[in-house]
Amino acid sequence: MSAPQITDIAQAEQGTSLWRDAWLRLRRNRLAVCGLAVLAFFILVALLTPWIAPYGYAQQQLAVGATPPSAAHWLGTDIFGRDLLTQIMYGGRVSLAVGFIATAVALLIGVTWGAVAGYAGGKVDAVMMRLVDILYALPFMIFIVLLMVVFGRNMLLLFLAIGAVEWLTMARIMRSQVQSLRQQEFVEAAISLGLSPATIIRRHLVPNALGPIIVYTTLTIPSVMLLEAFLSFLGLGVQPPQTSWGLLISYGAESMEEYPWLLIFPGLALTLTLFSLNFLGDGLRDALDVRGAKD
Amino acid sequence: MRWTCAARRTDPVLKVENLSVSFVTRMGTNKAVDDISFTVETGRITAVIGESGSGKSVACYSLLGLIPQPPGRIDGGRALFHGQDLLQMTAAELRRIRGRDIAMVFQDPMTCLNPYMTIGQQLVEPLLYHKKVSRAQARDRALELLDEVGIRDPASTIDNYPHQFSGGMRQRVMIAMALINEPELLIADEPTTALDVTIQAQILKLLATLQAKRNIGILFISHDLAVVADIADQIVVMQQGRIVETGNRDAIFRHASHPYTQKLLQAIPRGGKPVALPTSLPLVTVRNLCTSFQSGNTVVKAVDDVSFEVLRGEVLGLVGESGSGKSTIGRSLLRLVHASSGQIDFDGIDVTALQRRELKNLRRRMQFIFQDPFASLNPRMTVYDTLAEPLLLHGIETRSTVGAHVLRLMDDVGLARTFVRKYPHEFSGGQRQRIAIGRALATRPDFVVADEPVSALDVTIQAQILELMRELGREYGLTMLFISHDLSVVRQLADRIVVLYKGKIVEQAATEDLFQRPQQAYTQQLLRSIPGSTLLAADPSGTDTTLS
Numbered sequence: 001m002s003a004p005q006i007t008d009i010a011q012a013e014q015g016t017s018l019w020r021d022a023w024l025r026l027r028r029n030r031l032a033v034c035g036l037a038v039l040a041f042f043i044l045v046a047l048l049t050p051w052i053a054p055y056g057y058a059q060q061q062l063a064v065g066a067t068p069p070s071a072a073h074w075l076g077t078d079i080f081g082r083d084l085l086t087q088i089m090y091g092g093r094v095s096l097a098v099g100f101i102a103t104a105v106a107l108l109i110g111v112t113w114g115a116v117a118g119y120a121g122g123k124v125d126a127v128m129m130r131l132v133d134i135l136y137a138l139p140f141m142i143f144i145v146l147l148m149v150v151f152g153r154n155m156l157l158l159f160l161a162i163g164a165v166e167w168l169t170m171a172r173i174m175r176s177q178v179q180s181l182r183q184q185e186f187v188e189a190a191i192s193l194g195l196s197p198a199t200i201i202r203r204h205l206v207p208n209a210l211g212p213i214i215v216y217t218t219l220t221i222p223s224v225m226l227l228e229a230f231l232s233f234l235g236l237g238v239q240p241p242q243t244s245w246g247l248l249i250s251y252g253a254e255s256m257e258e259y260p261w262l263l264i265f266p267g268l269a270l271t272l273t274l275f276s277l278n279f280l281g282d283g284l285r286d287a288l289d290v291r292g293a294k295d
Numbered sequence: 296m297r298w299t300c301a302a303r304r305t306d307p308v309l310k311v312e313n314l315s316v317s318f319v320t321r322m323g324t325n326k327a328v329d330d331i332s333f334t335v336e337t338g339r340i341t342a343v344i345g346e347s348g349s350g351k352s353v354a355c356y357s358l359l360g361l362i363p364q365p366p367g368r369i370d371g372g373r374a375l376f377h378g379q380d381l382l383q384m385t386a387a388e389l390r391r392i393r394g395r396d397i398a399m400v401f402q403d404p405m406t407c408l409n410p411y412m413t414i415g416q417q418l419v420e421p422l423l424y425h426k427k428v429s430r431a432q433a434r435d436r437a438l439e440l441l442d443e444v445g446i447r448d449p450a451s452t453i454d455n456y457p458h459q460f461s462g463g464m465r466q467r468v469m470i471a472m473a474l475i476n477e478p479e480l481l482i483a484d485e486p487t488t489a490l491d492v493t494i495q496a497q498i499l500k501l502l503a504t505l506q507a508k509r510n511i512g513i514l515f516i517s518h519d520l521a522v523v524a525d526i527a528d529q530i531v532v533m534q535q536g537r538i539v540e541t542g543n544r545d546a547i548f549r550h551a552s553h554p555y556t557q558k559l560l561q562a563i564p565r566g567g568k569p570v571a572l573p574t575s576l577p578l579v580t581v582r583n584l585c586t587s588f589q590s591g592n593t594v595v596k597a598v599d600d601v602s603f604e605v606l607r608g609e610v611l612g613l614v615g616e617s618g619s620g621k622s623t624i625g626r627s628l629l630r631l632v633h634a635s636s637g638q639i640d641f642d643g644i645d646v647t648a649l650q651r652r653e654l655k656n657l658r659r660r661m662q663f664i665f666q667d668p669f670a671s672l673n674p675r676m677t678v679y680d681t682l683a684e685p686l687l688l689h690g691i692e693t694r695s696t697v698g699a700h701v702l703r704l705m706d707d708v709g710l711a712r713t714f715v716r717k718y719p720h721e722f723s724g725g726q727r728q729r730i731a732i733g734r735a736l737a738t739r740p741d742f743v744v745a746d747e748p749v750s751a752l753d754v755t756i757q758a759q760i761l762e763l764m765r766e767l768g769r770e771y772g773l774t775m776l777f778i779s780h781d782l783s784v785v786r787q788l789a790d791r792i793v794v795l796y797k798g799k800i801v802e803q804a805a806t807e808d809l810f811q812r813p814q815q816a817y818t819q820q821l822l823r824s825i826p827g828s829t830l831l832a833a834d835p836s837g838t839d840t841t842l843s
Contacts, residue, residue, distance in 0.1 A: 021677075185671035189734070192629050193685045194658035203684070207675040288675075 025287040032283020035276035042273060046093045053090065055083040066259050076261045078251070084262065087243055088269050094244035095270070098159055098228040099221040105163025106224075107217055110170025115201045115209075117171070118178030129175065132168050140165045148236050158237055162224050173216055177209035210288050218281025222274045245270045307334040307375075308480050308512040309358075314372035314382075316350070316357045319365055327353045329536040330372070333529075335480060335512040340503070342515040342523035344559065345533035346753040347724075351516050354533070355482050358382075359397060360389045376480070395425040398473035402485040404465035408457040414441075414468050415453035422475050440471040445501060462617070463494035467501065474505065481506070484516045491616035491780055496824035499526055518753055521563045521783075521826040524548065532556045562754040564761075564783035577604035578742060578774045579628065584637035586623050597623040599798035600637075605742070610768065610775040612789030612806065614782055614821070620798040621778045625744040628776065629663055630654060641742065659689045662735035666747035668727035672719040678705070678730055679715045685737040700737075707770075708733040709763060725756035732763065736771055746778045761787055783825050786810060794818050 026032055045052070054074075061081035069076045075084040117128040147161045181187065182205065190200045229246015231237035238244050245266050252263030316328040328350040335341040345351040356362045358374045358381050374381040376397065381389070393399075398421075401407045409417060418440070419433035428436070434453070441449035444467040457465055466486060473481055483502065487495040503526045506513050517523055523530065523544075530547045532540040532555065540553040551557050586598040598620040605611045615621040626632045628639055630646060639646040641661065649657060665671035672681060682701045686692040692700050702712050708729040719727055728748060735743055745764065749757040765788060768775055779785045785792060786806055793803040794817065802815045813819045 185665045185667060186673045188626075188631055189663065189665060189671050189731070190673075190684075192631060192658055192661075192663040193734070193738075194655040194688060195684075196655075199688075203676075204673050208673065 022284070022287040026283050029283040029286065031279040032287075035279035035283065038272060038276040039280065042092060042269075042276075043096060045089060046096050049089045049093055053086045055086045059083070059086075068259075068261055075265045076259075078262055079255070079259070084248075084265055087248055088245070088266055091243045091245045091248050091266065092269060094155075094238050094242065095225050095228065095246060096273070097155075098162065098244070099225045099273075101159045102162040102166065102224045102228075103217060103221045105160060106166035106170055106220060107213070108167075109163070110167035111174050111206065111213060113167065114171035114174025115178050115205055118175035119182055119197060119201055119205065121179075121182075125175075129172075132171055135165075136168050144231065145236065153236070153239075155238070158228065158231070162227055162231075166220055166224060170213070170216060170220070173212055174209060177212060178205050181205050181208050207288075211285050214284050214288065215281055218277045218284075221277055222270075225270065225273075306337060308337045308377070309335040309514065310373075310375040311354075311358070312373045312375070314354060314357070314374060315370035316353055316362070317368050317370055319368055326370075326536050327367075328357070331531075331533070331536075331538045332372075333531045333538065333541060335514050336528075337479070337512050338507070338510040339528040340506060340513040340515055340523075340526055341529040341531060342517060342527035343531045343533060344517055344520055344523065346518055346755065348535075349533040350536040351518075351533050352484055355484065355514060355516055359393050359399070359482070360384075360386065391425070394421045394478075395476045396478050397480045397482065398476065398478040400466070400469050400473050400481065400483040400486045403489045404462055404469050405489065407469055408465060410457055413454045413456055414460070418453075418468070418472050418475060421472065425476050436475060437471070440475055441468070443505070444468070444471045444474075445497075446471070461494075462490055463498065466490060466494075466498055470498075470501065470505070474509070477509070478511065480512045480514065482514045482516070485518065486515075487522060488518070492782070492824040492826070493616065493820055495522070495826065499826070502526065519563075519826065520547075520559050520754070524826065532559065558755055562758040564757070564781070564787055575607040575609075578607045578642055579605040579776070580638075580640040581624070581628070582638040582640070584624065584627060584639065585635045586620070586627050586632060587635045596798055598627065598634075601795075601798070601800055602637075603793050603800065603803060605774055605776055606790075607774055608772065609790040610777050610788050612785035612792040613776055613778045613795065614780065614785050614792055615795035616780055618797065619795040621780075621795050622746050624795075625663070625746050625776060625778050628744055629658065629661055631663070655689075659685075659738045660740050661742045661744070662738065662740040664728075664731055664735045664743060664745040664748045667751050668724055668731050669719075669751070671731050672727055674719055677716050677718055678710070681719075681730060682733050682737055685734060689738050691738060704733045704737055707736070707767065723756075724752050725760060728752060728756075728760050729763065732760075732767070736767060736773075739771060740773070742774045742776070744776045744778065747780065748777075749784060750779065750781065757784070764788065781825075782810075782821055794821065 026036075059082065061077070065077065065081040066079045067073060067077050067081075073083050073085070075088065077083055078087070113128060113132070117125045120128075143165065144161045147157060151157050178201075187200060187204055190204050195203070226246060228237050228244060229250060232239075232244055232247045233250050238247065248266035249263065249270065252259075252266055256263050311334070312332045314328055314331050315326065317324050317326045319325075331350075331354060333341060333343070343351045343355065353362060353367070357367065357369055360381075369382055372382065376392070381392070384392070408414065415434065415437055418437040419430065422428055422433045422436060423430070438449045438453060441453060446452060446464060446467055452459075457468075460468065470486075486502070487498050490498060499522070502513065502515075505511075515523055515527060520530075527544050529543055530541070531538055532547070532553065534555045540547065540551065540556045542551075547556060548560070551560055581604070582602050584598055584601045585596065587594050587596045589595075601620070601624060603611070613621045613624060623632060627634045628641075628646065630649070634647055637647070641657065644653075644657065646657065676684075679698075679701055682704050683692075683697045686697050686700055687694065701715065705712055705715065710726060710729050710733070714722070714726075719730070722730065728751075732748070748764070749760050752760060761784065764775075767773070768788075775788075777785060777788050782792075789806050791803065791805050792809050794801045794809070794815070796817050802809065802813070802818050804814070809818065810822065813822055
């Protein structure tokens with residue numbers, strides 16, 4: 001065999017994957033890469049916080065209470081003299097963890113549930129989706145309060161509770177995607193190759209439904225973060241001296257007029273995260289659509 | 296056969312001169328139509344022939360301002376309609392002409408009618424818009440026209456909704472709608488492509504009759520020379536935005552000079568399969584197969600007590616119109632749909648009784664080739680993934696060895712190896728169908744069901760794919776069930792043919808017997824409907840000499 005053909009085989013044997021191609025395409029989208037970099041930075045900081053934070057998160061210096069940004073306290077301090085940068089760093093740990101873990105839970109349950117219901121159709125679909133309808137109808141606050149009351153206040157439980165609420169819409173989106181996809185001949189072709197339903201869902205349906213799912217995911221992460229803030233504000237989420245961005249923002253909002261930095265900096269952290277997520281989400285959607293930008 | 300009218304004026308109703316149209320996109324400027332000129336005369340039919348992408352539709356649509364601008368851009372030329380240049384008109388002026396002086400009939404009658412309006416409402420709409428008539432007068436006119444286009448009992452069907460009509464009937468309604476303002480020019484864009492052959496023959500005849508009676512000019516766009524063989528006066532052949540040949544019908548069919556025209560003529564399916572059939576034992580035996588679907592409260596019998604055999608090594612053609620149950624039979628054989636009753640025996644295995652695990656083994660030996668290569672390939676999988684999937688699934692290759700096998704498959708189906716990492720959307724229809732064929736043959740099946748594998752393709756591509764299937768069939772020792780609505784296509788591949796009508800078998804015979812001596816009236820009607828059959832049959836030598 002001639003040389004070009006050998007390289008072809010080498011190319012072929014590299015194995016191909018949608019994800020690898022998507023990554024190559026994503027790299028060309030500058031905004032998405034910026035978004036990814038910002039998120040990576042935030043996550044890295046959150047992971048290293050206990051070692052790099054300038055002060056302890058509960059450390060109060062009443063003498064320097066509510067000072068604006070200075071050399072000692074880059075982002076200023078709150079009324080108890082706690083360093084705001086430290087607070088934001090620790091708060092980011094909670095906010096990012098809730099955002100990503102709860103969304104991951106929602107994604108996993110929602111996509112699986114919706115794909116199975118959509119693919120199975122008929123009675124299975126009817127039963128599964130009625131269950132979703134019932135959960136939709138429950139006021140989610142009551143649901144979460146109940147969970148908290150029964151199991152006690154617990155971070156992990158908070159993640160699960162929020163995830164358990166957010167998966168419903170995900171399941172509906174996935175189901176409608178799968179329903180239209182399974183009519184297509186390539187699914188029939190997969191059946192006639194002898195693939196099992198699980199493989200068909202995993203290899204043929206989910207990748208084709210990713211566009212809307214990813215967009216919805218990037219919208220879910222911020223809404224989960226805000227939900228956590230809301231719950232914390234009600235006293236159901238994290239409690240002082242632990243903190244989160246949502247909590248910092250709500251406290252900052254109370255003293256907005258005297259100490260604006262207490263609102264501005266946590267707000268900036270959240271906004272930056274949301275922007276980054278949106279850009280990354282858009283980039284991912286385009287990157288995963290193989291028909292989009294030409295190589 | 297020609298439907299002509301004795302008295303004819305022959306001044307041009309439409310004269311297109313040096314028309315150029317291009318599309319400007321981020322990827323660059325693409326010249327879709329490059330300096331073309333042609334005329335349509337009153338009382339005559341000019342056919343514009345070309346494959347998809349040849350610019351034929353763009354050219355005709357741009358005349359009426361129907362291409363989006365941008366990205367479309369008319370670079371130059373004139374289109375004189377009674378001395379007025381259509382290309383210079385404002386949108387408002389064009390609106391007055393569209394539907395009144397120049398009317399259009401589109402390809403797909405299923406999507407061109409608004410499903411929420413009765414056909415009566417849709418028919419009177421252009422009349423009320425363009426002319427000062429009362430609703431009652433408009434309705435009377437609509438009734439007259441429905442009668443003229445051959446809708447039975449128009450008075451009682453005028454208030455029906457589009458879904459209550461068949462495809463052929465809808466196309467008749469579309470034609471009535473186009474004619475209601477008595478236009479002088481009718482632009483018909485592939486008006487019969489979406490229809491069954493017998494219906495196609497009727498619509499073509501209707502167009503020719505109406506045209507002669509009303510003395511209007513028709514611009515007929517088609518990808519298929521055979522379709523216009525019976526009706527066109529003037530034929531314009533387009534390739535890649537340019538006109539490669541223009542001439543009257545006889546000149547084109549008898550003395551085509553341009554190689555592309557000759558290639559198109561050559562691609563018109565005709566003649567039969569060269570070799571005689573093998574005499575062997577049946578591989579697949581179907582006994583009293585019935586398949587029905589529940590639609591609402593009614594049960595539709597798609598397949599009604601059908602029995603036939605497919606002999607080892609033969610190609611059995613299954614022919615019928617839409618709704619004849621031919622696809623359902625093919626799908627039943629592979630258990631893609633469940634048979635209501637009856638037996639399907641594949642090499643001693645009762646297909647209808649298999650459990651899931653056994654079914655997987657069976658599917659290694661039986662494969663399916665689908666009609667639409669745009670839908671049958673997963674858009675998010677590369678050629679490599681698509682071809683590797685069956686090999687890995689059935690344990691024929693491992694991850695480390697599959698690459699070489701995939702490349703061999705690509706060689707077999709005639710795809711360049713460098714395409715291995717590309718996605719389906721980067722291929723043309725013919726190439727996609729090659730991928731689909733490669734996937735079906737990957738497991739080296741004994742039996743393949745091919746469901747209209749070429750009907751979504753351009754004619755020249757059709758010929759290539761049929762040739763490929765014939766070659767591979769021989770090479771792989773395949774037994775094949777070849778499903779098609781098109782008898783002339785089936786004739787090229789099939790050893791025997793089964794003709795279906797409304798879920799029942801009408802006739803089955805060896806291919807040439809069926810063509811020479813059709814026994815049943817329905818078969819005879821199907822044979823007569825093959826487009827261009829009269830012209831091509833009348834003088835086979837004349838066409839052959841041009842195909843050197």
